[in-house]
Amino acid sequence: xxxxxxxxxxxxxxxxxxxxxxxxxxxxxxxxxxxxxxxxxxxxxxxxxxxxxxxxxxxxxxxxxxxxxxxxxxxxxxxxxxxxxxxxxxxxxxxxxxxxxxxxxxxxxxxxxxxxxxxxxxxxxxxxxxxxxxxxxxxxxxxxxxxxxxxxxxxxxxxxxxxxxxxxxxxxxxxxxxxxxxxxxxxxxxxxxxxxxxxxxxxxxxxxxxxxxxxxxxxxxxxxxxxxxxxxxxxxxxxxxxxxxxxxxxxxxxxxxxxxxxxxxxxxxxxxxxxxxxxxxxxxxxxxxxxxxxxxxxxxxxxxxxxxxxxxxxxxxxxxxxxxxxxxxxxxxxxxxxxxxxxxxxxxxxxxxxxxxxxxxxxxxxxxxxxxxxxxxxxxxxxxxxxxxxxxxxxxxxxxxxxxxxxxxxxxxxxxxxxxxxxxxxxxxxxxxxxxxxxxxxxxxxxxxxxxxxxxxxxxxxxxxxxxxxxxxxxxxxxxxxxxxxxxxxxxxxxxxxxxxxxxxxxxxxxxxxxxxxxxxxxxxxxxxxxxxxxxxxxxxxxxxxxxxxxxxxxxxxxxxxxxxxxxxxxxxxxxxxxxxxxxxxxxxxxxxxxxxxxxxxxxxxxxxxxxxxxxxxxxxxxxxxxxxxxxxxxxxxxxxxxxxxxxxxxxxxxxxxxxxxxxxxxxxxxxxxxxxxxxxxxxxxxxxxxxxxxxxxxxxxxxxxxxxxxxxxxxxxxxxxxxxxxxxxxxxxxxxxxxxxxxxxxxxxxxxxxxxxxxxxxxxxxxxxxxxxxxxxxxxxxxxxxxxxxxxxxxxxxxxxxxxxxxxxxxxxxxxxxxxxxxxxxxxxxxxxxxxxxxxxxx
Amino acid sequence: xxxxxxxxxxxxxxxxxxxxxxxxxxxxxxxxxxxxxxxxxxxxxxxxxxxxxxxxxxxxxxxxxxxxxxxxxxxxxxxxxxxxxxxxxxxxxxxxxxxxxxxxxxxxxxxxxxxxx
Numbered sequence: 001x002x003x004x005x006x007x008x009x010x011x012x013x014x015x016x017x018x019x020x021x022x023x024x025x026x027x028x029x030x031x032x033x034x035x036x037x038x039x040x041x042x043x044x045x046x047x048x049x050x051x052x053x054x055x056x057x058x059x060x061x062x063x064x065x066x067x068x069x070x071x072x073x074x075x076x077x078x079x080x081x082x083x084x085x086x087x088x089x090x091x092x093x094x095x096x097x098x099x100x101x102x103x104x105x106x107x108x109x110x111x112x113x114x115x116x117x118x119x120x121x122x123x124x125x126x127x128x129x130x131x132x133x134x135x136x137x138x139x140x141x142x143x144x145x146x147x148x149x150x151x152x153x154x155x156x157x158x159x160x161x162x163x164x165x166x167x168x169x170x171x172x173x174x175x176x177x178x179x180x181x182x183x184x185x186x187x188x189x190x191x192x193x194x195x196x197x198x199x200x201x202x203x204x205x206x207x208x209x210x211x212x213x214x215x216x217x218x219x220x221x222x223x224x225x226x227x228x229x230x231x232x233x234x235x236x237x238x239x240x241x242x243x244x245x246x247x248x249x250x251x252x253x254x255x256x257x258x259x260x261x262x263x264x265x266x267x268x269x270x271x272x273x274x275x276x277x278x279x280x281x282x283x284x285x286x287x288x289x290x291x292x293x294x295x296x297x298x299x300x301x302x303x304x305x306x307x308x309x310x311x312x313x314x315x316x317x318x319x320x321x322x323x324x325x326x327x328x329x330x331x332x333x334x335x336x337x338x339x340x341x342x343x344x345x346x347x348x349x350x351x352x353x354x355x356x357x358x359x360x361x362x363x364x365x366x367x368x369x370x371x372x373x374x375x376x377x378x379x380x381x382x383x384x385x386x387x388x389x390x391x392x393x394x395x396x397x398x399x400x401x402x403x404x405x406x407x408x409x410x411x412x413x414x415x416x417x418x419x420x421x422x423x424x425x426x427x428x429x430x431x432x433x434x435x436x437x438x439x440x441x442x443x444x445x446x447x448x449x450x451x452x453x454x455x456x457x458x459x460x461x462x463x464x465x466x467x468x469x470x471x472x473x474x475x476x477x478x479x480x481x482x483x484x485x486x487x488x489x490x491x492x493x494x495x496x497x498x499x500x501x502x503x504x505x506x507x508x509x510x511x512x513x514x515x516x517x518x519x520x521x522x523x524x525x526x527x528x529x530x531x532x533x534x535x536x537x538x539x540x541x542x543x544x545x546x547x548x549x550x551x552x553x554x555x556x557x558x559x560x561x562x563x564x565x566x567x568x569x570x571x572x573x574x575x576x577x578x579x580x581x582x583x584x585x586x587x588x589x590x591x592x593x594x595x596x597x598x599x600x601x602x603x604x605x606x607x608x609x610x611x612x613x614x615x616x617x618x619x620x621x622x623x624x625x626x627x628x629x630x631x632x633x634x635x636x637x638x639x640x641x642x643x644x645x646x647x648x649x650x651x652x653x654x655x656x657x658x659x660x661x662x663x664x665x666x667x668x669x670x671x672x673x674x675x676x677x678x679x680x681x682x683x684x685x686x687x688x689x690x691x692x693x694x695x696x697x698x699x700x701x702x703x704x705x706x707x708x709x710x711x712x713x714x715x716x717x718x719x720x721x722x723x724x725x726x727x728x729x730x731x732x733x734x735x736x737x738x739x740x741x742x743x744x745x746x747x748x749x750x751x752x753x754x755x756x757x758x759x760x761x762x763x764x765x766x767x768x769x770x771x772x773x774x775x776x777x778x779x780x781x782x783x784x785x786x787x788x789x790x791x792x793x794x795x796x797x798x799x800x801x802x803x804x805x806x807x808x809x810x811x812x813x814x815x816x817x818x819x820x821x822x823x824x825x826x827x828x829x830x831x832x833x834x835x836x837x838x839x840x841x842x843x844x
Numbered sequence: 845x846x847x848x849x850x851x852x853x854x855x856x857x858x859x860x861x862x863x864x865x866x867x868x869x870x871x872x873x874x875x876x877x878x879x880x881x882x883x884x885x886x887x888x889x890x891x892x893x894x895x896x897x898x899x900x901x902x903x904x905x906x907x908x909x910x911x912x913x914x915x916x917x918x919x920x921x922x923x924x925x926x927x928x929x930x931x932x933x934x935x936x937x938x939x940x941x942x943x944x945x946x947x948x949x950x951x952x953x954x955x956x957x958x959x960x961x
Contacts, residue, residue, distance in 0.1 A: 496913070517869070517888065527869075527888050529913035530922035530929070555870030559909050559924030567924055571906050817905075819865045819872035819883070828880070828898075828905045843902040 007035050007107035009315065010096055012086045012257065014041030016050055017288030017304035018112030019067050024312035026076045035315065037078040038104050040096070042085035043135055046070055051301050051467055054168045056139050057175035065136070079104075089261040091281055108283055110311060111271060113254035115289035115299070120160075120249050124223030129244040133159075133169040145244055146176040158182035158232060158242040160220060161249040162190040164331065169246045170212055171334045182213045182240060184220060184232065186249075194329060194340035198357060199382045202364035206336045206383060209362075215240070251299055253290045266292045275321045277311050285311045294324045301466050302434040303327075309436065326396065326433065330381075330388040331467075336362070337385035342378025342395040343368060351377060354406050358383075365409040367391065374400050376408070389473040393429050423480045431473050434466025442474060446481040454478070493754065494531040497524040501679065501754050505539045514544055516556040534558045535754040538641055541677030542749045545797040547804050548677075549811055560639035563815065564801055565621055568614055569840035570829050573621060575601070575613040576638035577628050578674060581648045581666035581686075582609025591631035599624055602837045608645030608683065610636060615838055617825045622812045625802040634800040637675055641755070643682045646670035647695065651688030651705070660705030662688035665734065669703070672738065673745065675798050676791075679752040679761075682745070683718075697725045700758040701741055706730070710737045714744055714772070717759035726762070726769045729777055739788060743776045746787035855949065855960040860894075863955050871921065873897045873908035874959065881948060881959055882908035884932060886919055892950035893932035894959045899923040900943045907945070 009025070011018050022037055029035060041047070048065040056065065073080040081098060088097045095105040117132035119125055131142050146157070157173040159166045162185025173181040183190070189200035190207075204214045219235035223245065231241045253270040264272045264280035270292035277285045277293065287307035289299055298304060303325035313320040328341035346368035347353065356365040363383035369376060376395040381388055387409060394401070394408070401408070427440030445451040445460050457474060458464050464471045492498045497520070499507065504523070513519050516536050520528055533556035541548055548557055549564075560566050565573035577592070592611050596603045599620050601613040616624055625635075638644060646669045649655065651662030666686040673682070685694035686703045696702025702713040708731040716725025729740055752761040765771060774780040805811045816822035831838040860874040866885040874881050880897035897905050902925060910921045912932070919932040929938045930945050937943035949960035 495915075520888075526916075527886070527912070527914035527919065529915065529920070530911045530927055533911050533913065552868055555867050555911065558911070559906070562909065567906070567909075569904075571904050814867065817873060818875045818880075819861045820874045820876075824875065826880075826905055843904070 005034065007315075008105060009035045009037050009108045009110065010086075010104055010106040011037065011039045011110045011112055012096065013112035013114055013254075013288070013290070014039050014043070014047045014080070014082065015112060015114045015288065016047055016067065016301055017114070017308050018110070019047035020305045021110055021112060021287060021308035021312055022073075022076075022078055023068070024308055025315060026078075028312055028316045037076075038106075039073070039078055039080045040084055040086045040098055040102075041080070041082045043137070044083045045136060046073070046080070046082065048136065050135075053133075053136070053139065054171050054175070056136060057143070057172045062136050086257060089257065089263075089284075091261060091263075091284070094283065106283070108285065108315060109281075111258060111279070111284065111286040111290055112288050112308075113257060113286075113290040115251035115253045115297075117247060118250035118252040119247050120220075122220050122223060124225065124229070125247065127223055127225050128228035129225075130223060130229055131244070131246050133165065133172065133246050133248050139172070142172065142244075142246065143176065146178065155179040156182070156242045157244045157246070158184055158240065160184050160232075160245060160247045162187070162214065162216070163193065163248070163250070164191055164329070164333075165251075166248040167191070167207070167333045169248045170207070173246070174211060174334065178244075180213065180242075181211060182215060182242065183207070184215045184218050184234075184240070186217070186219055188217045190214065190216070191338065191340075194344060195338065195380045195382060196345060196366065198355065199338075199364045199366065199380045202357065202359070202362055202382045203333070203336060203338060205359070206362045207334060210334055212334070251289060251297070253292070253297055255290055258284075258286065258290075270297050273322075275323075276314060276319075277307055277322055285314075287311055293322055298325055298327070300327060300329060305434050305466060306436065328378075328392050328395075329467075330385050330392075336383060337381065337388075339381035339385035339388035339391075340379075341388065341392045342376065344378045344380045346377045354409065356406070356409050367405065367409055369401065369405055373405060376401060376405070379409075381409075386472075389431075389470065393425050393431075397426060397429055399425075423477075423484075431477065432461070432463035432466065432470040434470075435462040437461045437463040437470075439477065442477050443481055446478055447484075452478055452482060493535055494529055496520065496526045496528050497532045497536070499523065501535060501539065502751050504536070505543070505750060508536070508539055509543055514540060514546065515551050515553065516540070517552060528556070530558075531754075534561070534641075537561065538677050538679060538754065542794070545676075545794050547799065547801060549801070549805065549814070554814065563618055563621065564635065564639055564805065565616065565618075566639050569843060570615075570831070571618075571826060572614070572829055572840065573616045573618060574638070575616055575621070575624055575628070576606070576610060576636035577633035578636040578670070579610040579645075580670040580674075581646055581663050583648075583663055583667060588631060588633065591628065591633075595624055595627050598627075600838065602839060606638075606645075609647050610645060612638070615831060615840065617817070617829065619816050619822065619825060621815050622806055626806045629800070629803050629806055635675070635802040637801075640675075640677060641680050642675060642677050643670065643673045643684065645683065646673075647683075647685035647699075649686075649688050649691075649693035651686075655688060657691060658688035658705070659707055660688055660710065662686040662694065662703075662705055665703065665710070666694075668734075669738070669741070672795055673741070675801070676745070676749075676794050678745070678749050680755050680757045682758070698722065699725060701725070701744060703737060709733050712737050712740055715758040715762040715769075717757055719757070723759045723763075728769070728773060740776055742791040743779075743784050743787040744772070746791045747772075747775060747783075750787075857951065857958040857960050860957045860959045863952060863957060866957065869912060871908040871910065871912065873905070876959055876961055879961065880905050880908075881961070882910075882921070883950065883957060883959065884908075884912050884919075884921060886912060886932070889919065891919065892952060892957065893919060893921075894948040894950045895921070895930065895932065895935055896945040898945075899925060899928060900937075900945060901926060901928045901940070 047067045084098045084100045086096045087099050097103045117134045157178045159169045162183045170183050189197050221235050222233040224231040255265045255271045258271045259265045271286040273286050273291045288304040310320045310322045330339040350371050352369045354367050367379035425439050429439045431439050451457050537556045596613050602615050604612050606612045646666040648662045648666030652658030682700045684701050685696040685699045687694040687696045688705050696704050698716045698718045702725050704711045711730045712728045713725035714728045717723045817826040830841040858876045866872045868887040871882050871884040882895050882897040884893040897908050910923050912921045920929045922929045935945040935947040951958045
């Protein structure tokens, strides 16, 4: 490597931003060594988390607050001088000299000198017991002075300044256990830069309830006492007795070194920089709270980190500008959430303001919306800032607001969800503004690289490592992505086919696959199992409607489908001929009776208005069906995950209350959908009037006659967890009803998980019945025509499976118990008698 | 078709059926010396297996009607009644340690399936 190309960078200041600059430069030059780094820090400690300084009184140690241990600097070849501030910059020779006399040349100099506490020119600030709140050393001093409290000397403390930092300091006073803790603010409200009067009022009440005494509009004239502070004298003549005072009235940029070196500074303090953060000396940059960019000092960590990024990028050859930075902020002040974003004080004709205040709960929320109601301009949250991140993102991304923007702060009050939460944000939405981490980056790490903990994400993305304000949102993201994945994982069929049913259906359809082996060969591994085989069998049937026993499909069917009958105790089967709508002629009834007698079958009327014949030997099934078919019966598909029955009441043809002919419609519906395979069985019913004798509201789809037409209900269920069907459409004519059922069933067939009834399917559906309605009735997805076409295709290709078996010797011969003795029945089958019929022998 | 027995070594091989009598990747039951044997044609693997036809869980003669497949590398059959699954290699129930079925050697010669009982 050509050593001439290595430039030397000196960083003055080892605070949060100075450290961040080192970290970023190291990261960027990982593979090409271009710079050596020397860092001078004034404090005896390596850079620590100043944002969470008050946690020091909570029990966090200095080590825990440390951003990176000393080893990190050594490992990355950074020369670090602590307790050794730079005292002179020789811009001619391009070198700096430290307090201890260390002279280091530089090619580039980065000033990250930060800020000190602004101490207002009040008489008496030099007295003992008056402190600033800036460094761990300050905190140590405060703590040791307050120890006198135990000796009975220091009982009362005050903070001068009711801004963000002042309230942090006030928390420290509370933590120190003083008898009295006061906050004195010059402005008429707390946090004057972030919140309005009403918000301040709510915050004040919250803080007072925790033991703070708040004094507003107080101009401090003098600090009284001899050696040590004893009180504060105010301009209005009032007086406050205090034993210690923390001054937190703002910050003062540390620009003295720059000034002394002839670098341009602002009249009111701060090192002047351009959009590239270059000072008046092009070799010297200034970042963080010592810099004045865009006419202001950015007193937050996020813009400081962005400045570090800009300069680090620039040194690596990437031109990057520092743009005016969003000063939105959210923090927990003494247990009270406070958030302020965008333009919190927006007012005037181009702005509408929505305010929510709950004094009992100590909650105040304000959002400012553009006059057209489309854009969120800014807002304030006190007491409950849960919505902060969402609101901030809505504001930053200029997301179009919902029709009722008050839902943003009030939450949804009945009806549908107002927003879809964090997952609704665009991928480039900035989640962590301190480290410029987008939603897309986080989702990628969570989903693709398996970083599913906050700690893991902190390591790989650095999100949540700055102000920590994004942590709740990152948690939400982890959960949402995991939920997505979790659903996905749970939906995977089994070890052989790692797809959801819906995915598999699409794959099978696109590839035109018609056998299980073809599906397994293309998309699976292993030899399949009792879970994926019937699932694929169902998909193949739903897609192609070919005979389920052909082309090797017999052995992937569940036993019931494989023998086109329901296996019962003892290994015999039951036979259920279709009786559409429950209407049957006397002649057909007689045939059923004759067949039952001939083959010794137990008979029972089912719950679905048909007749079940039990106790048939597998070898008898084709003969039984041959006789039933000859009498005009068809398979009833009682064995399949398919339409079972369409129950009906007698309706207007006989019933004195009936308003429509429910039996005819039930028969029409049953004839239409018979034999169609679905993820689970389907039941239906048609009632002729509102008395609902057919119990249509307990069915997967139920139809109830009205004076004007028909009401269509969907996704009802009896079973383990009864659930009423929900109204999908009302007063529709028959044709419309059929169209909606076509769409509804096909949508269910294409999207439900295996063995999921329509009720469960709906319960899991995001948006619930409103969404289903939107798809089926309003066709928001634009798929209605496809669904109808696909359903019509299934209807048109219906074949009675039993008729096919009876007529096909090859299929018929599979119905034998012994492959080497087809005429012989299973000798293990035994029956007992009961009420003049037979029953299966109880198993042990 | 009659069961033909061929004594060979200590094993008695019984001709059970023709290859085409057992559906590919499925099973069927053969009556061998009064015993119900489930025979499985694992054509995906080119392997044959034979077990008891009775599921020991509820003593039902139905295993030959069960779906076959694999769990890991282990070939298995699932009882149609309550989905107890059994290894076709050693007869161990894979989802309930308390059950086990007998397995029998199978050989195929000249299109005839022989079971060693």
